[in-house]
Amino acid sequence: MxxxxxxxxxxxxxxxRGAINASDYKKIIFPLLALRHLENxxxxxxxPEQAKWSGIIYEYYxxxxxxxxxxxxxxxxxxxxxxxxxxDLLENxxxxxxxxxVAAINEIxxxxxxxxxxxxxxxxxxxxxxxxxxxxxxxxxxxxPLLDIKGGSIQDGAAGVSQLLIAAGExxxxxxxxxxxxxxxxxxxxxxxxxxxxxIHGFDTENFVLGNTITKPAFTNQxxxxxxxxxxxxxxxWGREQVEFDLYRRFKYGIPSDANADxxxxxxxxxxxxxxxKAAILVPHGTLFRGGADRQIRQGMIDDDVIETxxxxxxxxxxxxxxxxxxxxxxxxxxxxxxxxxxxxDAADHYEKGRGQNILQDEDIQKIIEAYRxxxxxxxxxxxxxxxxxxxxxxxxxxxxxxEINEVESEVLGKVQVNRELxxxxxxxxxxxxxxxxxxxxMNTPNKKNLEKETGDSYLIQLADxxxxxxxxxxLTPIELDKKTSTYEVMEGDxxxxxxxxAIKVAVVPSTDKKLILSxxxxxxxxxxxxxxxFIKAFLESPIGLYYITSQQKGTSVTVLTIKDIxxxxxxxxxxxxxxxxGNSFRRADEELANxxxxxxxxxxxxxxxxxxxMGLTEAFKVGEDY
Numbered sequence: 001m002x003x004x005x006x007x008x009x010x011x012x013x014x015x016x017r018g019a020i021n022a023s024d025y026k027k028i029i030f031p032l033l034a035l036r037h038l039e040n041x042x043x044x045x046x047x048p049e050q051a052k053w054s055g056i057i058y059e060y061y062x063x064x065x066x067x068x069x070x071x072x073x074x075x076x077x078x079x080x081x082x083x084x085x086x087x088d089l090l091e092n093x094x095x096x097x098x099x100x101x102v103a104a105i106n107e108i109x110x111x112x113x114x115x116x117x118x119x120x121x122x123x124x125x126x127x128x129x130x131x132x133x134x135x136x137x138x139x140x141x142x143x144x145p146l147l148d149i150k151g152g153s154i155q156d157g158a159a160g161v162s163q164l165l166i167a168a169g170e171x172x173x174x175x176x177x178x179x180x181x182x183x184x185x186x187x188x189x190x191x192x193x194x195x196x197x198x199x200i201h202g203f204d205t206e207n208f209v210l211g212n213t214i215t216k217p218a219f220t221n222q223x224x225x226x227x228x229x230x231x232x233x234x235x236x237x238w239g240r241e242q243v244e245f246d247l248y249r250r251f252k253y254g255i256p257s258d259a260n261a262d263x264x265x266x267x268x269x270x271x272x273x274x275x276x277x278k279a280a281i282l283v284p285h286g287t288l289f290r291g292g293a294d295r296q297i298r299q300g301m302i303d304d305d306v307i308e309t310x311x312x313x314x315x316x317x318x319x320x321x322x323x324x325x326x327x328x329x330x331x332x333x334x335x336x337x338x339x340x341x342x343x344x345x346d347a348a349d350h351y352e353k354g355r356g357q358n359i360l361q362d363e364d365i366q367k368i369i370e371a372y373r374x375x376x377x378x379x380x381x382x383x384x385x386x387x388x389x390x391x392x393x394x395x396x397x398x399x400x401x402x403x404e405i406n407e408v409e410s411e412v413l414g415k416v417q418v419n420r421e422l423x424x425x426x427x428x429x430x431x432x433x434x435x436x437x438x439x440x441x442x443m444n445t446p447n448k449k450n451l452e453k454e455t456g457d458s459y460l461i462q463l464a465d466x467x468x469x470x471x472x473x474x475x476l477t478p479i480e481l482d483k484k485t486s487t488y489e490v491m492e493g494d495x496x497x498x499x500x501x502x503a504i505k506v507a508v509v510p511s512t513d514k515k516l517i518l519s520x521x522x523x524x525x526x527x528x529x530x531x532x533x534x535f536i537k538a539f540l541e542s543p544i545g546l547y548y549i550t551s552q553q554k555g556t557s558v559t560v561l562t563i564k565d566i567x568x569x570x571x572x573x574x575x576x577x578x579x580x581x582x583g584n585s586f587r588r589a590d591e592e593l594a595n596x597x598x599x600x601x602x603x604x605x606x607x608x609x610x611x612x613x614x615m616g617l618t619e620a621f622k623v624g625e626d627y
Contacts, residue, residue, distance in 0.1 A: 005108075005117070009121060012108070013029075026193055027189060028089060028090060030196045030197075031084070031085045031087065031090060032101065032105050033110075033196065033200065034085060034196040035051075036053040036106070036110065037199065038199070045074070045078050045081075047074060048073050051070035053070075071085040081205070084192040084195045110200070112202075133193075135230045138364075139164075140163050140164055140166075140167035141362075141365055144170075144172075145171065146368075147226050147278050147329075149175075149177065149226055151225075152226065153180045153182060153226070154180070154224060155269075156227070157231070157265065158213060158265060161193045164230060165181045165198070165208075166203065169203055180204070181204065182218075183208045191208070191209075195208050212239070213268060214238055214243060214264050214268060215242045219272065224277060225274055225278075226277060226279065227269040229265060229269050229281045229282065231261075231281075233283075234286070236258070240257070240258040240264075243255060251271075253296065253301060254300065262283060262294070266287070266297075270306065276332060279329070282327055283326050283328055284325060288396075288398050289397060289398040302342070302387055302390055303387075305339060305340060307342050308329045308331040309327075310327070310328050310344050310397055311326060311327040312347060313327060314347070314348055314349070314351040316357060317351070319357060342385055342397070344383050344385060344402045344403070346399055347360075352364075380403065383402055383403060401551060404551075405418070408543050408550060413543065424570060431573035432567065432568045432570060433525075433570075433571050434567035434568065435528075436571060437495070438528065439526075439563045439567060440523070441499075441563060442488055442499070442518035443460075443519060444520045457478070458479050458514075458517050459473075461490065461522065463505070466505045466522075469505075469508075469537070473512065476514070476516075489515060489517060490516035492509055493527060494525065495508055495533050496508075496522045497522065497549075498522055499520070499521060499561040499562070500521045500561075501558060502553070502559050504540075504546060506540050507537070508534060523561065523563055530579070534586045535583030536571075538582070538586040548569040548570075552565035609623070
């Protein structure tokens with residue numbers, strides 16, 4: 001039976017299994033693939049006669065020696081390939097294994113799709129390490145048509161194995177356009193594979209360079225028509241001090257914290273664009289709403305009106321992380337109809353589940369492209385928000401914020417449809433929440449192991465300690481109260497609202513002789529004079545309150561709320577006696593329900609006991625205080 005391509009690839013890697021680390025397979029296979037391919041590129045590279053694959057492949061006894069010499073000669077004759085082909089790893093590979101690998105490679109078609117299959121197979125096998133150098137295939141299919149590349153120059157400052165660059169170049173080629181590709185990669189092994197990948201796909205490799213894009217950018221004297229980038233997310237200690245006085249003026253909007261390089265990569269890409277250039281850059285969602293320096297940078301980009309579209313993509317597209325990502329499209333020459341607005345596309349739920357990884361299907365990609373090209377909103381999928389509204393929201397680009405949440409889940413009423421505009425335009429006067437309460441945040445707590453060792457006469461309220469609107473005092477964790485923690489002390493009548501997690505928990509602190517400390521999982525609301533806490537609790541748990549809270553939640557794997565997110569929620573502005581009366585009525589309604597439930601439980605228990613009695617079981621057990 002004829003061997004399939006998958007079987008050939010498996011046999012090739014199986015030869016190396018046990019001899020070297022799996023992460024090194026590509027360092028053996030790709031230089032040999034390049035050597036075989038180079039024979040067909042005499043117009044682009046100098047290939048000595050004795051270095052041609054076809055002339056040395058059948059030299060059994062001297063095969064390894066001749067191939068190593070061929071790789072060295074080609075690097076010597078083609079300085080642009082220096083450090084790309086020859087390696088000590090090849091030199092030290094067992095001769096028998098070397099010959100078997102060469103034989104296996106000789107049977108693989110020199111097809112760019114096969115090369116791509118090999119790369120993605122290796123990346124999947126390497127897990128997180130592999131995902132650091134390659135962009136998911138469905139994303140390489142999405143970015144080029146969004147940019148609609150019409151020839152010119154394309155740059156990727158975090159190019160990995162150059163998959164995004166190649167996808168962009170091939171998109172242009174199919175449209176009949178000529179392009180120049182420019183890339184930079186910091187990891188030498190990844191850079192060499194990227195060079196070989198470009199070479200095999202028929203692209204020039206001269207402008208694919210090794211180096212640190214942020215601290216030592218390679219292409220400082222030119223601008224590009226297009227930029228594509230999938231940089232390493234949330235990189236720490238990236239070299240902030242080295243770019244403090246950047247000679248290339250890349251950080252006009254500010255320098256981000258040393259704890260996160262996302263905005264450094266974004267500004268690098270944006271600064272590389274020509275005055276009419278466009279960029280498509282993949283980012284983690286935190287980039288869209290982080291505070292501090294990141295917020296300042298976002299504000300600057302929004303003010304300059306260079307952000308055209310933000311697309312929310314599904315979770316688990318990458319091998320390395322399950323978090324959802326977003327795609328920002330920058331345009332330095334936005335069309336008239338797109339000026340002073342930013343388009344938001346919510347494609348987070350449009351994907352197909354794959355083996356351990358979600359995939360954008362062709363129809364998902366097409367839907368995103370069509371929405372991007374249209375100037376009309378699409379309900380629950382694409383919307384256009386004015387820059388003025390975004391600036392008023394403190395440059396928050398969190399995608400969920402700009403899509404109306406029509407439906408909320410009320411614990412009392414079930415699923416409820418909410419119309420925000422009708423509420424805000426109603427005849428009732430409104431007052432913002434912060435005018436009714438003083439807000440304070442909870443304390444950053446020790447980790448779980450350290451908490452278990454804590455002792456003290458105060459008690460910490462954590463997420464699990466609030467259930468169905470009640471604080472479970474019997475399970476609170478003791479903690480030592482000092483001057484620092486006393487600022488987080490909870491008082492009777494305070495309202496607690498959970499600040500982490502999708503489930504919204506609200507509770508009013510009852511009278512207690514325990515000293516209570518609020519954890520960082522909550523925001524505390526202390527009612528101002530004359531404000532009934534039960535009124536505030538009832539509003540926050542109402543469909544309207546839930547709508548505002550849910551629409552402000554942000555985050556990736558865990559949703560979070562901050563004081564700023566909720567302080568301006570509009571609350572009905574009633575007279576103090578009305579607030580008090582309504583609040584007390586809500587409290588009485590809760591107490592009546594609790595009494596009814598308790599009576600029902602007691603009746604339920606009596607019925608069970610009576611039935612157990614009829615079964616002849618009650619003589620053999622005692623209940624409660626009877627034993």
